[in-house]
Amino acid sequence: MAIDLKAVEQLATDQSSLKAAAGLAKPAKWSGVGASQDGALIWGECAGSGANPYRVMADLRDLGNKCTCPSRKFPCKHVLGLLWLNAEAVVPFVPADTPAWVSDWLGRRRGTSAAKPASSAPSTGEKDLRAARAGEPEVAEDPKDVARREAQAAKRSEDTERAILDALDALEQWIGDQLRMGLAGFIDDATARCRRIAARLVDGKAAVLAGRIDELPSRLLALAAGDRPRGAVVELGKLVLLARAFRATPRDAEIRRAVAASETREVVLADPQALRVDARWEVLAEQVQTRRDGLVSQTTWLLNLAATGPRFAMLLDFFPASAGRRGSVFTPGERFQAELVFYPSQQPLRALLMRRDASGETSALEWPAPDTALSDALTRPLLAEPWVIETPLLLPQGRIARDDAGQTWWRSDDGMATLPVASEVDGLLCGTELTRAAAIWSGNRLTVLAAQSPWGRIGSHE
Amino acid sequence: MSDAITAETIYEAMGAVLTRWTMGSAAAPAASFWRTELGDDPAEAELRLLALAGQFLSTAVTTEPAAALRVLPDIPALALPTVPETLRPLVRRILATRKQVKVKSDLIHFLAARGWTTHPADWMPEADDDDAPDVYANWRDWAAIAGSNSASRRQTDDRLTAENWDDYWPAARKAALIELRRRDPSAARAVLETRLAGENADMRWRLLSLLSERLSDDDLSILETIAANDRAPRVKALATSLLARLGRGSAAGEDTAELAGFFAVKTKGLLRRSRVVQAEPLKTQAQSLRRKALFDGADLTSFADALGLAPQELIAAWDWNADRAADAALVDLIVATGTDAQVTQAADAVNERDAPGLIISLAERLAPAERARHAEAALNARDIRFELAQLIAGTAARLRDPLSAPAGKALLAALQGDDAKPSDQAEELHALGLIVSREGARGALERLAGAGLLQGDPRLDMLRLNAALDDKGAKP
Structure with a gap:
């Protein structure tokens, strides 16, 4: 089954889509490109602006298509780019078994009518392939303009820093007020009080910190009532530490990331100091959370199967909740060779996926043993970043147990450690030995992401 | 921080610190060992103490379980292997x-x-x-x-007896009883005779229903006792129905005679005269309700007897398809009170006529091979869909080529139609995947691919699973 570029042109909603697609029709942007045995379905993964690549798929029989990007254009530039790759045979589309994510999409498709080429729809303007291919002319910049722009940027950065410092003063004032008014009242009214100071922090350009404080009440309420005063002291204490750290080194990228905003993908990629790790990774789990600020965070936890290097990587993307439910990028349990770039940090964790090799052979690598003793793994990250909320851990051999009140615990086989588990656990996870478990330690409680057992890997499949 | 401060000192102070903050009073005085670190400004001291206390409480203090922990036993391996x-x-x-x-x-x-x-x-x-x-x-x-919170029972691999009954968990006990009944029907009956009375009504009903396997005259005594004495009407009814299957229905009473009055035994044919049982036309709704109520309380043998026929003669002489309500009532009567041979006879009789709905009612009492045979026959001779055929066939059939039946041709035509949508015929394809043999599934996948279905189409999941799964089951 073949398509020609004319079809791509017709399908595009406007000239700018076509232009963007032309930019994406390059082998370097794509990985995991394939086609079904009958040639009717094509798919691939395209590097976008987020931490994860987008999964792009199309049905060549009727040009029905789907992409996991949040674009409101339909079809988006990634779909057009994939079709372009196919039409011009830019990369080989190797016949392969249809991946589950493509099959899932096929099953959900409403009908052929939804995917008609745009030819019958009113065109929003003239579209021209040749114009789309043509590159932008290079414009020589006036050195004076460059200097002026740099000066403006420096001024903006100073203003931002001033605003953040003012906001942090307000935050400390607010924390002191909560102590004076009593934590009992704070715990009862946490949602409204946190909302108010979060709004102040947003105004003061401390958006990340605002998001964290917005989510504080839900973390607090997840604790047993008797444990909430302790939880509140820990949460508020971390905020004081973070505010002080920012005052000490306001230009530190890592601290700025925890307070104001993260570097863009381009900045991380351009940083020669950024740690790059080419290894075999296993997808542990994906966590999708709708936040109070209307954003949905999509967190993918990866386990490094190599002997050394950062043990975990976290791919983090945000998109507006209004963009609707997004498909998962990875399947838990999936393994692949990939190069990750870590955001500069004393404890590299957040990363971007740079390049991913076509998965194929399933590696028989065992999960590595925990790198440090459990007590160290629980506390050491706090020496470097005492304000972190979540610490991923690799647990030694252990088992799930319950107390009389129905609370779930993880207990190491040597009996040296017993840790409370955040949520109810049932089924296989509590009916077998867990030879290894990957978990997140947060707020003094454990969330199991995945585990190895005599029954094989256990994890969520949703 | 001076060296003399130990974790114990800090820990002991934390209780007072937390209490003071909870109430809204200053906590720094409760942590005097940190006086130097906290400084002189009271507001600043509270924030510094908050940072220190938070760090201490998040690292050095972990929750401990209040009481002994309970670990569940390992999920046991089963007698059949796990899907690859x-x-x-x-x-x-x-x-x-x-x-x-x-x-x-x-x-x-x-x-x-x-x-x-x-x-x-x-x-x-x-x-x-x-x-x-x-x-x-x-x-x-x-x-x-x-x-449950109870301690685990002693698991036993011994043969089930009345003595070790309580050592078994219920599901394993039921499985052991089924196994015992297949191997040694009298031993299973003896266990039930001792143990049945100790169970609740629901469990008595479930256990008693196991006697339908290898039912024989040896079971008469226990069934008669239960039919006469059990406290639960449902259990009594089951015992009565099992007795009826053994030809020990209640003696033909007034009700059965009244029921027989709704039918007439006639003769037909000139050369080879044969009998036919015909339903008398019903004139009112009340009559129809009465006939149904009489069927509910009857059994096959007594009913046949009241008509002057043997049960197998009744089934052979029944005028199928003339009165659908009467057909359905008779089939229900056969399912509840007929012997296995009578059920098989009825299924054959029904199958010759165009009545797949009645076969579905009979299917639950047919052996898997019989079910498959009737499903195949109905598919080839009648215009039934795979979904219906699957209800007849159950889940243990292995039909060789159902796609060549009329239902298959209709399915292929629908999938290739101009207005076919990607979600059409999902149930039909799923049912096809359940009834076909592994070889048949492979052939069907090829033909469906030829008809334009993609190999990754999720509607083909059941067929793909069937085609890929090694068939290691006992063939019916």
Whole structure:
């Protein structure tokens, strides 16, 4: 089954889509490109602006298509780019078994009518392939303009820093007020009080910190009532530490990331100091959370199967909740060779996926043993970043147990450690030995992401 | 910080610090050992103490379980192997995309019939899931242990007896009883005779129904006792129905005679005169309700007797398709009170006429091979869909080429139609995947690909699973 570029042109909603697609029709942007045995379905993964690549798929029989990007254009530039790759045979589309994510999409498709080429729809303007291919002319910049722009940027950065410092003063004032008014009242009214100071922090350009404080009440309420005063002291204490750290080194990228905003993908990629790790990774789990600020965070936890290097990587993307439910990028349990770039940090964790090799052979690598003793793994990250909320851990051999009140615990086989588990656990996870478990330690409680057992890997499949 | 401050000192102070903050009073005075670190400014001291206390409480203090912890036993391995790892995603997808209970149950039974069980991370039965195949008995009991706080029973691998009855968890006990009944019907009956009275009505009914396997005149005594003495009407009714299958229905009384009055035995044919049982026309709704009520209380032998016929003569002489309500009532009567041979005879008789709906009622008492035979016959001779054929066939059929039946041709035509949508015919393709043999599934996939279906199409999941799964089950 073949398509020609004319079809791509017709399908595009406007000239700018076509232009963007032309930019994406390059082998370097794509990985995991394939086609079904009958040639009717094509798919691939395209590097976008987020931490994860987008999964792009199309049905060549009727040009029905789907992409996991949040674009409101339909079809988006990634779909057009994939079709372009196919039409011009830019990369080989190797016949392969249809991946589950493509099959899932096929099953959900409403009908052929939804995917008609745009030819019958009113065109929003003239579209021209040749114009789309043509590159932008290079414009020589006036050195004076460059200097002026740099000066403006420096001024903006100073203003931002001033605003953040003012906001942090307000935050400390607010924390002191909560102590004076009593934590009992704070715990009862946490949602409204946190909302108010979060709004102040947003105004003061401390958006990340605002998001964290917005989510504080839900973390607090997840604790047993008797444990909430302790939880509140820990949460508020971390905020004081973070505010002080920012005052000490306001230009530190890592601290700025925890307070104001993260570097863009381009900045991380351009940083020669950024740690790059080419290894075999296993997808542990994906966590999708709708936040109070209307954003949905999509967190993918990866386990490094190599002997050394950062043990975990976290791919983090945000998109507006209004963009609707997004498909998962990875399947838990999936393994692949990939190069990750870590955001500069004393404890590299957040990363971007740079390049991913076509998965194929399933590696028989065992999960590595925990790198440090459990007590160290629980506390050491706090020496470097005492304000972190979540610490991923690799647990030694252990088992799930319950107390009389129905609370779930993880207990190491040597009996040296017993840790409370955040949520109810049932089924296989509590009916077998867990030879290894990957978990997140947060707020003094454990969330199991995945585990190895005599029954094989256990994890969520949703 | 001075060296003299120990973790114990800090820990001891934390109680007072937390109490003061909870109430809204200054806590720095309660942590005098940190006087130097906290400084002189009272507001600043509270914030510094908050940072220090927070760090201490998040690292040095962890929650401990209040009481002894209970660890559940290992989920036991089952007698049948787990579905191969490569096919688990398909199993998961079928379980996840189809919400109906029947689809799940069909898949689980299909796997068991082919000699496989699910991975416990993909599916496990609930403790009270009586519909789960017997092979899952140990998992049902594990779920019962997980759901209860009681200590585990002594698990035994001995043969079930009246003495070790309480050592078994219920699902394993039921499975052991079924096994015992197959091997040694009298031993199973003897265990029940001793133990049945100690169970609740629901369990008595379930256990008693196991006697339908290898039912014989040796069971008359226990059945008569239960039919006469059991406290629960439902259990009594079951015993009565089992007695009827043994030809020991209640003597033809007034009710049966009244029921027989709704029918007439006539003769037909000139050369080879044969008898035919015809329903008298019903004139009122009240008559129709009365006839139905009489059927509910009757049994096959007595009814035949009241008409002056033997049961098999009644089935042979029945005028099928003239009165659908009477047909359905007779079939229900045969299912409840007929012998296995009479059920088979009725299925054959029904199959000769165009009445697949009646076969479905009879199917639950037919052996898997019989069910498959009737499904195949109905598919080839009648215009029934695969969904209906699957209800007849159950989950243990292995039809060779159902796609060549009229239903298959209709399916292919529908899939190739101009207005075909990607979600059309999903149930029909799923049913096809359940009834076809492994070889047949492979052939069907090829033909469906030829008709334009993509190999990754999720509607083909059941067929793909069937085609890929090694058939290790006992063939009917």
